[in-house]
């Protein structure tokens with residue numbers, strides 16, 4: 002999959018303005034800085050950037066667009082001032098529609114394969130809370146800059162659900178194995194400060210603009226590196242995890258469908274949704 006993307010790695014000419022590649026009618030926007038050639042992909046699904054089928058499809062399309070336009074890098078961020086992404090939209094999994102839930106999980110697989118396997122350098126400007134699926138997106142990138150006083154982590158066990166292997170491998174590609182295992186079992190959410198201390202994020206910034214600038218600086222460190230050599234190196238390092246999901250996509254989908262339809266899982270999701278609603282009315 003990544004091999005075809007490598008064909009796009011021919012350096013592009015740089016100008017001095019920024020242009021909008023996607024329209025605002027979608028749940029994502031892509032803005033390319035023509036000075037740096039770096040694309041910023043912004044998630045925009047109020048209220049919390051819950052990853053539903055439509056948002057996942059738009060994220061996937063935007064990543065493909067960025068790959069195709071020979072951008073020099075991809076920065077993932079959110080238009081919400083306090084939330085990067087609340088993770089998977091629980092309504093997609095609670096009392097699910099039979100057809101839609103298959104499309105939903107397939108779209109999530111597509112996003113992960115495209116982002117984790119992206120041929121361009123990737124960074125996340127985490128400008129708010131980033132639980133579960135939000136953490137998956139951030140850890141799929143090569144670099145993370147987070148704003149203070151938010152939280153990030155894979156909290157699935159707290160919801161009574163189990164993160165699939167590829168969520169765990171992504172987490173483990175950033176954190177030491179022992180720490181990743183403990184955090185996954187605990188469903189631990191890290192504060193920005195804790196995340197920085199353990200290396201779950203690389204830097205802290207005081208504003209979204211600063212976070213984006215730091216991400217751009219990271220991407221800039223590859224300016225003098227041959228893009229094809231960099232992309233092939235990244236591809237080799239990530240090949241095992243990517244191949245595993247590519248080879249087992251159907252089984253992964255069936256496993257998810259079976260799991261999510263278990264009465265105990267549905268009950269747990271219902272209770273969790275109630276607790277979120279109660280929190281909102283307090």
Ligand SMILES: CCCC/C=C\CC(=O)SCCNC(=O)CCNC(=O)[C@H](O)C(C)(C)COP(=O)(O)OP(=O)(O)OC[C@H]1O[C@@H](n2cnc3c(N)ncnc32)[C@H](O)[C@@H]1OP(=O)(O)O
Pocket residue numbers: 048049051083084086087088089090091092130132133134135156157160162163164165257260261274277278280281
């Ligand atoms: C086998 C399955 C494997 C699946 C793997 C991954 C699973 C996931 O990604 S599951 C999703 C896990 N996400 C969470 O646990 C986050 C839950 N949300 C929160 O903690 C907070 O909402 C958050 C910190 C993100 C934001 O807090 P606030 O700013 O205080 O907002 P509210 O809590 O008031 O939320 C506003 C509104 O949004 C609804 N909401 C929040 N998160 C979700 C979600 N993930 N899915 C669907 N809906 C969500 C929340 O209920 C509120 O709704 P209203 O009350 O109707 O306004």
